[in-house]
Amino acid sequence: MNEASWRRLEFDKVKEAMISFTVSPAGRQLAGRHEPSAKQRQVEAWLQETEEAALLLGSGASIPLSAMDGIDPFLALLGKGRIYNEQEMEQLSVWLTSVVQMKKYMYSKRDIAPTIASYAESMYDCPVLREELNRCIRYGLITDQASADLAYIRRHIYASEDKIHKKMEHALNKYRSSLQEPVISKRRDRFVIAVKRELRKQVPGTVWDESASGQTLFIEPLDVADLQVELQQWKAEEERERTVILARLSELAESFSSELFRNVEAMASFDFITARAKLSRFYDGKKIRLSEQPVIRLVSARHPLLGHASIPLHVELGYNWKQLIITGPNTGGKTVTLKTIGLFVLMVQSGLLVPADEGSEIGVFHQVIADVGDGQSLEQSLSTFSSHITVLKEMLQAAGPRSLLLLDELAAGTDPSEGIALSIALLEQLLKRGALAAATTHFNEIKAFAARTAGCQNGKMAFDAETLKPLYRLEMGEAGDSHAFAIARRFGLPEEVLLRAEELLEKKDRNASESFEKSTPKQSNHSGERKSTQYAATEGAGSNKNASGNPEEVTVKASAKPFVKGDAVWIYPINRMGVVYRPADERGNVIVQVQGQKLTFNHKRMKLYIPKTKLYPDEQYDLDIVFESKENRKARKLMSRKHVDGLAIVTPEEDIY
Numbered sequence: 001m002n003e004a005s006w007r008r009l010e011f012d013k014v015k016e017a018m019i020s021f022t023v024s025p026a027g028r029q030l031a032g033r034h035e036p037s038a039k040q041r042q043v044e045a046w047l048q049e050t051e052e053a054a055l056l057l058g059s060g061a062s063i064p065l066s067a068m069d070g071i072d073p074f075l076a077l078l079g080k081g082r083i084y085n086e087q088e089m090e091q092l093s094v095w096l097t098s099v100v101q102m103k104k105y106m107y108s109k110r111d112i113a114p115t116i117a118s119y120a121e122s123m124y125d126c127p128v129l130r131e132e133l134n135r136c137i138r139y140g141l142i143t144d145q146a147s148a149d150l151a152y153i154r155r156h157i158y159a160s161e162d163k164i165h166k167k168m169e170h171a172l173n174k175y176r177s178s179l180q181e182p183v184i185s186k187r188r189d190r191f192v193i194a195v196k197r198e199l200r201k202q203v204p205g206t207v208w209d210e211s212a213s214g215q216t217l218f219i220e221p222l223d224v225a226d227l228q229v230e231l232q233q234w235k236a237e238e239e240r241e242r243t244v245i246l247a248r249l250s251e252l253a254e255s256f257s258s259e260l261f262r263n264v265e266a267m268a269s270f271d272f273i274t275a276r277a278k279l280s281r282f283y284d285g286k287k288i289r290l291s292e293q294p295v296i297r298l299v300s301a302r303h304p305l306l307g308h309a310s311i312p313l314h315v316e317l318g319y320n321w322k323q324l325i326i327t328g329p330n331t332g333g334k335t336v337t338l339k340t341i342g343l344f345v346l347m348v349q350s351g352l353l354v355p356a357d358e359g360s361e362i363g364v365f366h367q368v369i370a371d372v373g374d375g376q377s378l379e380q381s382l383s384t385f386s387s388h389i390t391v392l393k394e395m396l397q398a399a400g401p402r403s404l405l406l407l408d409e410l411a412a413g414t415d416p417s418e419g420i421a422l423s424i425a426l427l428e429q430l431l432k433r434g435a436l437a438a439a440t441t442h443f444n445e446i447k448a449f450a451a452r453t454a455g456c457q458n459g460k461m462a463f464d465a466e467t468l469k470p471l472y473r474l475e476m477g478e479a480g481d482s483h484a485f486a487i488a489r490r491f492g493l494p495e496e497v498l499l500r501a502e503e504l505l506e507k508k509d510r511n512a513s514e515s516f517e518k519s520t521p522k523q524s525n526h527s528g529e530r531k532s533t534q535y536a537a538t539e540g541a542g543s544n545k546n547a548s549g550n551p552e553e554v555t556v557k558a559s560a561k562p563f564v565k566g567d568a569v570w571i572y573p574i575n576r577m578g579v580v581y582r583p584a585d586e587r588g589n590v591i592v593q594v595q596g597q598k599l600t601f602n603h604k605r606m607k608l609y610i611p612k613t614k615l616y617p618d619e620q621y622d623l624d625i626v627f628e629s630k631e632n633r634k635a636r637k638l639m640s641r642k643h644v645d646g647l648a649i650v651t652p653e654e655d656i657y
Contacts, residue, residue, distance in 0.1 A: 002394065005370040009342040009406075010305060011036075014279075014352070021278040024068040026264055027271025034272070036349035038366045038402075044290055045115075046276075046351020051287045052113035053277030054353060059112060064105050065271050066098035071264060078257050083243065084250045087140050092253060093133035099263050100125045102270065116273060123266045124259040129252055136249060142242055150241045153234055160231040164191050164224055171203075171221040178202045180216045189235075190228055192218040276352055283307070285353030288360040294318055294402050294436060296341060300357040303340045304347070311472040313340055317436050318363065321457040323427060324438045325450035327479050328461030333472040334440040335372060337461070338406045341438055342370050345404055365436075367398040370406040388412070392426060399435040407439040410446055420445045431455050447479035448568045448610050451595070452579045452626055477595060478576065563590055563603065566612035566623050572605050580612075581627050593627055 006012060019031045037043050056063060070091040074084065084092075106113075106120035136146040144151045168184045168191050176182065178199040185192055187209040195203045195217050197210075206225065209218040220228060253260070279285075283304040295318035302310045315337065317324050326334050344354050348362045371391040395405045410423040420443050427449065430437050441447070450456040458479040462471035485498055563569060567580045571592060578592035578599070588603045616623070 002367065002369045002398075005342070005368055005406075006036075006346060008370045008372045009339050009346060009368075011343060011346045013305060014343070014347060015350075017282070018275055018279045018352070021275035021282075022271050023065050024268060024271045025072050026068060026268030027065075027275060030268050030272040031275055034350060036346045036368075037351075038349070038364060040290070040292065040364050043349050043351065043364055047287055047290065047348070047353070048115050049273045050276045050280055050351050050353055052116050053273045054280055054285075056109060056113050057274070057277055057281060059109075061105075061109065063270070063274055064098060064101040065274060066095055066102070066267055068095060068264065068267060071095050075257075075260060075264060078254055078260070082250065083247050084253070085246065086137055086142055089133055089137050089246070089249055089253075090140050093130060093137060096125055096130040096133070096263075099123055099267070100130075102267065116270070119266055119269060123263050124256075125263075126256045126259055129256050132252060133249065136245060142245055146245045147241060150238065150245065153237045153241055157231065157234045157238060160227060160234060164227045164231060167224040167227060168193065168221070171224070175203045175221075185218065187218045189232070190220050191224065192220050195219050280353035283353075283355045285355050286357070286360075287353050288348065288356055288362060290348065291361045291363040294363040294365055294404075295361060296345065296363070296404075296436070297359065297361045298341070298344060298356050299359040301340055301344060301360065302355045303336055303343070304355055306336070310336070312357075313337060313474055314476075315341060315459070315474055316476070317341070317438060321455050322431055322434065322436055323450065323453075323456040324459055325446060325456065325479070326438065326440045326459045326461065326474065327442065327447055329484070333461050333474075335408050336472070337474055338370065338372060338408055338438055338440060342368055342404065342406050364402070365404045366400070366402040368404045368406075369395050369398055370408075371395070372406065372408040395435075396426070396429065399430050399433040401434040403433075403435040405430060405435055405437040407437065410439050410441040410443070416443065419443075424449050427456070428453075444479075445610060448577055448615070451479065451577050452568065452593075452615070454625070563606075563608065564612055566616055566626070567608060568610040568612075568615060569606045570609045571599075571601055572607075573601065574599075577609055578606075579626060 015031070015034070018034075019028055022028045022031050037046070053063075070088060074088055074092060077084075103120045103123055103125060106117040110117040136142060142150065144154055165184070171193055172179070172182050172184070175193070175195070178195050180194040180196050183194065185194065190208050192208055193203070194211075197215050197217055200207075200217055200219075203219050204222040205219045206222075207217050207219050210216060211218075284302075285304075295316075297316050297319070298313055300312035300314065302308065302312055311333070315324070326337055328334055344356070345362055345365055345368055347354050349364060354360075369391065371388055392407075395403075395407075399405065410419070410427075412419065414422075423439075423441070423443075423446055427437065427439070427446075431453070439446075447458055450458045457476065459474050459476045460478050462473040462475050485502060488498055489495075563580045563583055565580055565583060569578055569580060569590075569592060570576075571578050571594070574594070576594060578594040580590060581593045581598055582591035584590045584603045589600050590603050590606065591598055591600050592606070593599075
């Protein structure tokens with residue numbers, strides 16, 4: 001897979017959104033490492049998990065995910081002889097309780113989500129460890145029930161503190177006149193009273209601290225000193241017993257290390273699966289059919305980063321055609337269409353549900369490469385054209401039946417004539433290798449290539465000529481116009497500039513037409529009519545023969561255009577391009593192939609678009625590849641070798657306009 005293309009298709013933004021829905025560090029780590037898979041079974045499993053999690057969320061149930069606070073560092077030190085403190089042990093206890101809740105929850109939801117519910121069976125709530133932690137630690141402190149020795153020590157601590165309090169209260173009354181204030185406080189873990197500095201000698205005892213101003217001294221009265229020493233001894237005993245208890249609990253936790261690690265993996269998986277489901281629900285995603293073939297069919301697909309503001313996209317690729325050439329105005333949505341196709345493939349192969357309607361279908365691709373954006377780079381010294389060439393080289397290396405290649409603005413960044421030739425050669429090569437390709441362009445020659453080539457299809461982004469606004473809707477089967485002048489008017493370009501541009505364009509078209517007619521050889525017969533053997537009906541078209549068996553020359557009026565088989569022509573009645581299948585007859589009627597159909601038009605209703613010599617420079621090029629169906633070509637080849645009963649070549653009837 002091509003990570004640079006992922007960024008061009010904005011898959012990284014989708015991935016960041018997915019990561020943001022995780023609640024635990026381990027879940028975020030799984031989401032961060034996640035990448036689209038090219039394995040059919042893996043993708044199917046991921047989609048099943050995401051769909052089940054989405055159903056759980058849709059049922060209104062709150063999945064008891066754990067944030068696993070402190071668990072990662074806890075497990076990182078497990079087995080290294082560390083004695084954990086009370087807070088770490090309490091975090092472990094809370095997490096084990098969440099494991100219990102997850103197991104109970106998934107067991108209750110096994111009918112809705114059988115696949116992911118089964119994952120909870122691998123979790124072990126460690127009842128012995130959990131019960132011991134609950135008995136020994138509460139609210140981040142070791143309880144008196146943790147051990148008999150601890151309970152005995154603490155009873156003596158409580159008794160000592162009680163005796164000290166009584167002595168201190170007696171000292172407050174005894175030295176009342178010398179006190180700054182009649183309160184008992186603690187300094188350096190010793191009970192003291194606040195005495196005025198100038199009356200220090202009236203209160204015998206040890207000074208443990210003084211105020212910031214120095215006017216108050218904190219003194220431990222002499223008659224409680226022995227009790228304070230006794231209390232400190234008991235507290236030292238308590239600390240030793242605390243260490244013993246924590247060491248015992250730490251050792252017990254280490255004995256369940258494999259179970260704890262397995263629980264973390266399972267909880268992280270639940271977190272990651274739920275994050276995929278949350279993201280899919282956020283985009284209003286649905287599980288679409290995963291095909292075993294490398295095909296794409298999107299029904300009412302919306303770009304996930306545009307949401308409901310986007311216009312639903314309907315597009316097919318890989319069924320009746322391998323290549324889709326998208327044309328239309330700038331700002332019309334061509335690039336968004338490419339990105340939507342590529343992003344949906346990456347999302348599906350990542351196990352995400354996508355915002356598309358029923359009937360949508362996507363296959364699994366081994367390579368998804370996109371050439372979107374100009375790709376200029378000062379650091380790498382890449383111009384727009386050289387960056388395109390770099391990506392095109394990658395495409396040719398990766399091209400195959402399981403490759404999806406997306407090309408934005410074919411023939412851009414260089415001389416148009418050279419860019420067009422290079423683009424058509426590239427499309428031909430990709431077609432030979434069976435790769436799926438979708439491309440955008442403004443050039444008529446590339447539109448014509450798609451119209452005449454089997455396995456290619458034109459598509460246009462709809463444009464409202466009245467409001468001069470793009471409709472952001474893909475219409476299959478037709479090539480679109482760029483509407484540059486209309487868009488320029490919409491954005492306020494001066495009318496003087498636009499009128500001059502239209503004048504120059506008309507002049508260019510007129511000069512091109514005149515130049516072609518001058519270069520066409522003419523012959524005159526006795527009646528003054530032009531005559532050309534180019535218009536003779538071919539043998540495959542049922543040519544007329546005279547008595548001697550030689551083909552008769554068909555006379556055409558002087559007004560007829562010199563179309564030959566293979567010319568690309570523009571047909572005014574249907575406002576579409578076609579390819580000449582049979583030249584004009586004596587009435588000037590020409591048979592033209594349009595989108596696989598043979599139609600008849602009078603030569604006056606069409607104009608030359610691209611001559612055959614430019615479309616097929618090789619004089620030996622077999623035009624039957626363009627006009628004949630694959631089945632008829634096979635049948636004709638078989639008939640040339642032997643007789644086959646029941647074998648026939650079916651030619652559809654021609655419609656006359």
